[in-house]
Amino acid sequence: MADDSIDGRDDDRRTATDSQRSTDRRRFLASAGTLAAVGIAGCTGNGGGNGNGNGNGNGNGNGNGNGGGNGDTDPGSDVGQIGSGRAGRDAPGGTPMAEMPDLEGELTVYSGRGEFLVGEIVSYIDDLYDDFDLTVRYGGSTDLVNQIANEGAGTPADVFYSVNAGSLGALADAGHAASLSSDLTDLVRGEFHTENWIGTSGRARTVPYNTNALSEGDLPDDIMAYPEEFDGDLGWAPRYGSCQAFVTAMRIIEGEEATREWLQGVLDAGIQEYPDEFAACQAIADGEIDAAFTNHYYIQRVLDGNPGAPIATAFTEGDAGAVFNVAGAAVVEATDEATLAENFIRHLLSAEAQDYFARSTFEYPLIPDVDPIGDLPTIDELDVPDIDLAQLSNLEETVDLMRDVGAL
Numbered sequence: 001m002a003d004d005s006i007d008g009r010d011d012d013r014r015t016a017t018d019s020q021r022s023t024d025r026r027r028f029l030a031s032a033g034t035l036a037a038v039g040i041a042g043c044t045g046n047g048g049g050n051g052n053g054n055g056n057g058n059g060n061g062n063g064n065g066n067g068g069g070n071g072d073t074d075p076g077s078d079v080g081q082i083g084s085g086r087a088g089r090d091a092p093g094g095t096p097m098a099e100m101p102d103l104e105g106e107l108t109v110y111s112g113r114g115e116f117l118v119g120e121i122v123s124y125i126d127d128l129y130d131d132f133d134l135t136v137r138y139g140g141s142t143d144l145v146n147q148i149a150n151e152g153a154g155t156p157a158d159v160f161y162s163v164n165a166g167s168l169g170a171l172a173d174a175g176h177a178a179s180l181s182s183d184l185t186d187l188v189r190g191e192f193h194t195e196n197w198i199g200t201s202g203r204a205r206t207v208p209y210n211t212n213a214l215s216e217g218d219l220p221d222d223i224m225a226y227p228e229e230f231d232g233d234l235g236w237a238p239r240y241g242s243c244q245a246f247v248t249a250m251r252i253i254e255g256e257e258a259t260r261e262w263l264q265g266v267l268d269a270g271i272q273e274y275p276d277e278f279a280a281c282q283a284i285a286d287g288e289i290d291a292a293f294t295n296h297y298y299i300q301r302v303l304d305g306n307p308g309a310p311i312a313t314a315f316t317e318g319d320a321g322a323v324f325n326v327a328g329a330a331v332v333e334a335t336d337e338a339t340l341a342e343n344f345i346r347h348l349l350s351a352e353a354q355d356y357f358a359r360s361t362f363e364y365p366l367i368p369d370v371d372p373i374g375d376l377p378t379i380d381e382l383d384v385p386d387i388d389l390a391q392l393s394n395l396e397e398t399v400d401l402m403r404d405v406g407a408l
Helices: 033-040 117-126 143-154 165-173 239-255 258-266 277-285 297-305 338-348 353-362 387-391 396-405
Strands: 105-111 132-138 159-162 198-210 235-236 311-314 324-331
Touching: 033 105, 105 143, 105 297, 117 132, 117 338, 117 353, 143 159, 143 165, 159 165, 159 396, 165 324, 165 387, 165 396, 198 239, 198 277, 198 297, 198 338, 198 353, 235 277, 235 387, 239 258, 277 297, 297 311, 297 324, 324 338, 324 387, 338 353
Parallel strands: 105 132, 105 159
Antiparallel strands: 159 324, 198 311, 198 324
């Protein structure tokens, strides 16, 4: 889905990464005690190093970085020192890693999530256990699904970690995802897992807007009301995977003809194209446009670099503009380490990891005892549509439609 965009970009990838590159053990952390002190005992913060003024952009225009303004993850930084919202943040709820089963043995993770976003928390988990040997191969989610399928029973992969539910569903549909135990899947709400995969963090579709130009009441709460009922300049990133998934959701919910009319409407209204959704949010903060269609965390990344930026988050209700997608993980069917694989995934749902996702990647935590960063509603307060997230991976018809109307 996100990595199925027309230009091949993945929401979690800064550049093309070598899918065979392994995480170098003990590379990121100065000590295992840092996250325990920062993630569990509460976050005091050090300012996050946002001096470059571009928030969490990655420095090459993709806008997917974190690092509190450092661009790429700084190898000398500590988990828990990235992202905004540290000062005054309470210790997270949920189950700490210390109360989870120890990890022992060898495990290989194929990760469609970028190393610059999740490498530190993955390495932290690795560093906790002397008898745990973790190898991580990074790549695009779709590419890794295909690699697992091609490798078949001989795949070295034990866990597949994906940027989106669509790729997880594709792995399961191909018969390469094992059934998960209920004590693992019960950690998150029913819509965020299936028998074969489980979400680990989430992202909401939103309508960011410039607060100098608009108030929240100026924005329709129905995505299909744009642009007729909106008086302002709009932006989007139509070549970005998340935007294409949003249009896919519209096709599923509203039908192809209504989606065609909507696309034609925003094009006729002069919607401005940006290379990615961080750039669209930055354009809102800069006053170039009034509103856009993006994932929620890009707004938080802009605010992390410039807390006074005139940008805020609005939500539509129960439609394609309110889709909530998840990153998540599956145990590969061919693994001989199913228990170890499940316990590793369990660590991604620990108090420390969920708090890390909130503060570092600005995603929604999926366990109920960890709050998102920013002035955001909780997951329970979001009015999301009833849609099978795995269907959002079917982008071919969406891309054809967007090309046909001239959006691509």
